[in-house]
Amino acid sequence: MRAGTLAPGKRIRPLLLVLAARDMGCNLEQRAVLDLACAVEMVHAASLILDDMPSMDNAQMRRGRPTVHREFGEDVAILAAIALLSRAFEVIAIAPGLAALQKSEAIAELSSAVGLQGLVQGQFQDLHEGAQNRSPDAIALTNELKTSVLFRATLQMAAIAADASPLMRQKLSYFAQELGQAFQLLDDLIDGCKHTGKDVHQDKGKSTLVQMLGVEGAERRLRDHLRSADAHLADACHRGVATRHYMHALFNQQLAMFS
Amino acid sequence: MRAGTLAPGKRIRPLLLVLAARDMGCNLEQRAVLDLACAVEMVHAASLILDDMPSMDNAQMRRGRPTVHREFGEDVAILAAIALLSRAFEVIAIAPGLAALQKSEAIAELSSAVGLQGLVQGQFQDLHEGAQNRSPDAIALTNELKTSVLFRATLQMAAIAADASPLMRQKLSYFAQELGQAFQLLDDLIDGCKHTGKDVHQDKGKSTLVQMLGVEGAERRLRDHLRSADAHLADACHRGVATRHYMHALFNQQLAMFS
Numbered sequence: 274m275r276a277g278t279l280a281p282g283k284r285i286r287p288l289l290l291v292l293a294a295r296d297m298g299c300n301l302e303q304r305a306v307l308d309l310a311c312a313v314e315m316v317h318a319a320s321l322i323l324d325d326m327p328s329m330d331n332a333q334m335r336r337g338r339p340t341v342h343r344e345f346g347e348d349v350a351i352l353a354a355i356a357l358l359s360r361a362f363e364v365i366a367i368a369p370g371l372a373a374l375q376k377s378e379a380i381a382e383l384s385s386a387v388g389l390q391g392l393v394q395g396q397f398q399d400l401h402e403g404a405q406n407r408s409p410d411a412i413a414l415t416n417e418l419k420t421s422v423l424f425r426a427t428l429q430m431a432a433i434a435a436d437a438s439p440l441m442r443q444k445l446s447y448f449a450q451e452l453g454q455a456f457q458l459l460d461d462l463i464d465g466c467k468h469t470g471k472d473v474h475q476d477k478g479k480s481t482l483v484q485m486l487g488v489e490g491a492e493r494r495l496r497d498h499l500r501s502a503d504a505h506l507a508d509a510c511h512r513g514v515a516t517r518h519y520m521h522a523l524f525n526q527q528l529a530m531f532s
Numbered sequence: 533m534r535a536g537t538l539a540p541g542k543r544i545r546p547l548l549l550v551l552a553a554r555d556m557g558c559n560l561e562q563r564a565v566l567d568l569a570c571a572v573e574m575v576h577a578a579s580l581i582l583d584d585m586p587s588m589d590n591a592q593m594r595r596g597r598p599t600v601h602r603e604f605g606e607d608v609a610i611l612a613a614i615a616l617l618s619r620a621f622e623v624i625a626i627a628p629g630l631a632a633l634q635k636s637e638a639i640a641e642l643s644s645a646v647g648l649q650g651l652v653q654g655q656f657q658d659l660h661e662g663a664q665n666r667s668p669d670a671i672a673l674t675n676e677l678k679t680s681v682l683f684r685a686t687l688q689m690a691a692i693a694a695d696a697s698p699l700m701r702q703k704l705s706y707f708a709q710e711l712g713q714a715f716q717l718l719d720d721l722i723d724g725c726k727h728t729g730k731d732v733h734q735d736k737g738k739s740t741l742v743q744m745l746g747v748e749g750a751e752r753r754l755r756d757h758l759r760s761a762d763a764h765l766a767d768a769c770h771r772g773v774a775t776r777h778y779m780h781a782l783f784n785q786q787l788a789m790f791s
Contacts, residue, residue: 274648323614328606347587348659351610355582355617356652362621363643366636373632377625380639384622389533393615400607 274353274360276344278318280336281470285456286427287314288519293428293445296513297435305370309379309430312361316383317423319357320392322350329400330475337470358387371434379430386426395419403479412482413454420460421453444509451502452520458482458495459527466530492528499524533612533619535603537577539595540729544715545686546573547778552687552704555772556694564629568638568689571620575642576682578616579651581609588659589734596729617646630693638689645685654678662738671741672713679719680712703768710761711779717741717754718786751787758783 287310294306301307325332325340326347332340342350365371365379385391395418402415428445431437437445461483464476476483483491499520506517546569553565560566584591584599585606591599601609624630624638644650654677661674687704690696696704720742723735735742742750758779765776 319614323610326607326610328610348585349656351582351585351587352652352656355578355613356647358614358617359643359646359650359652360648362639363647366640366643373636377632377635377639380621380636381625384618384625387618388615388622389619391618393611393618397608397611 274357276338277322277341277350277353278315278357280338282336283523284314285523286317286423287311289424289516290427290431292513292516292519293431293510294434296510296516297432297437297441298512299431299435303370303434305368305375306431306434308364308368308370309434312364312379312383313423313427313430315357315361315364316387316392319354319361320387320396320423322354322357324396326350329396330472332472332475335471375433378433382426382429382433386422391418391422391426395422399479405480407480409482409485412480412485416454416457416482417450420457421450424453424456425449441509444505448502448505448509451498451505455495455498455502455524458491458498459524462488462491462495463527463530495524495528533616535597536581536600536609536612537574537616539597541595542782543573544782545576545682546570548683548775549686549690551772551775551778552690552769553693555769555775556691556696556700557771558690558694562629562693564627564634565690565693567623567627567629568693571623571638571642572682572686572689574616574620574623575646578613578620579646579655579682581613581616583655585609588655589731591731591734594730634692637692641685641688641692645681650677650681650685654681658738664739666739668741668744671739671744675713675716675741676709678712679716680709683712683715684708700768703764707761707764707768710757710764714754714757714761714783717750717757718783721747721750721754722786722789754783754787 290310290313291301291306295301299306321335322341324330325335326342333343334340338344340350341353345353361383362380365376365383368376371379387393395415398415399419402411407415425446428449429442432442432445461476461481464473465483465488466473482494486494502520503517506520510516549569549572550560550565554560558565580594581600583589584594585601592602593599597603599609600612604612620642621639624635624642627635630638646652654674657674658678661670666674684705687708688701691701691704720735720740723732723742741753745753761779762776765779769775
């Protein structure tokens with residue numbers, strides 16, 4: 274569990290959650306925001322452990338280290354992922370700083386992002402339909418399930434902590450959708466590069482948007498999504514700009530890696 | 533997900549939950565009790581799918597059918613288990629008939645029963661320490677993690693639905709502990725029999741209480757636990773006897789299989 278969660282990573286989801294909660298007026302001394310941020314990172318870590326398994330992507334390296342199943346065995350990898358996932362829900366259910374209604378809403382968001390309408394469905398589509406010729410729309414849908422849905426839960430949990438209005442939550446949902454698409458394009462672009470700390474060329478034989486649109490076309494599409502994400506975010510958070518600054522810094526840094 | 537959950541099984545945990553809730557005065561037209569019962573069965577089904585995997589018990593048959601990974605592949609088995617587990621928490625989080633506080637308490641019980649202090653730890657100990665010579669106490673502890681802990685969560689969820697007092701919850705916790713020990717002994721005894729619908733002699737090479745105490749000794753110990761379970765249960769539920777009747781019928785039927 275520690276190897277899968279605490280290895281150096283970008284911590285994008287918990288950072289987004291904390292920054293968005295602050296932008297919506299949360300006091301960060303509220304321990305609850307950190308609990309929610311930890312929960313989403315644990316879910317993400319669990320998903321990475323399982324995605325790397327031999328029966329899935331069969332990855333050897335992750336975050337610069339051997340993947341969890343290579344270091345500890347497949348049985349321990351599966352059990353660690355299950356324990357992380359359960360612990361994520363437990364951390365929210367017992368969080369001292371959240372009202373009961375905030376807890377159940379946050380758990381509803383997070384659990385639905387994992388299951389059949391989220392990560393699980395995205396990974397299934399990627400494994401079972403990825404090798405076929407897919408339309409750009411079909412690829413975008415898989416990418417939404419693989420990435421946008423957990424971003425959406427992340428931002429909804431920030432909104433729940435901040436007692437944000439339904440309208441603000443709707444705007445954050447649009448933001449998450451665009452951000453997820455941009456992020457998945459970035460991931461596919463980076464898959465062609467070295468020095469990422471994880472296996473590269475994992476997408477060989479998979480139909481991706483990069484393959485379909487070329488590197489430049491994919492980068493253009495990425496920047497379109499990013500612009501749209503930025504507009505929705507600006508619309509949602511009037512009070513602060515921390516999330517926007519973070520998002521731009523993240524993408525600029527990552528895009529510099531291959532251009 | 534359907535294959536792992538809906539294949540014929542004894543449905544012990546959901547039945548226990550529903551009967552105990554009724555014995556504590558719940559109206560069974562309360563949809564919430566059924567939602568909780570479904571959640572615990574989904575968690576149980578997820579744990580069976582994973583226990584059967586090649587890296588764990590490598591089982592071929594379960595509930596009279598090929599195991600999920602044999603029928604659908606290891607990747608789908610893992611994803612189905614994750615989706616079932618997430619859906620279990622989601623079902624509770626969105627249950628229309630529960631107050632927010634009941635939801636977060638039920639999720640806290642269920643998630644802690646799955647993770648490092650529950651099923652995951654029990655399965656880990658069984659896989660990694662099962663082949664060693666263990667003391668009866670060490671075996672009983674593993675059995676508690678593998679079985680009692682989810683029974684405890686099952687009964688605590690019944691108590692939460694019924695707004696039971698802390699004292700009643702404590703008694704139910706003792707009941708669950710004894711019931712789990714009796715149940716694990718039953719499972720080990722049955723492992724030597726045929727016609728169970730799942731792989732038999734799975735325990736070969738594992739240290740079990742049956743091996744240590746002999747069949748008769750194990751059966752005696754089982755009956756001791758059962759008597760003790762019964763006393764705690766009678767103490768907890770004054771209003772009804774449905775749970776007690778069910779427990780006796782279940783054990784009598786199962787014990788008749790090999791004696």
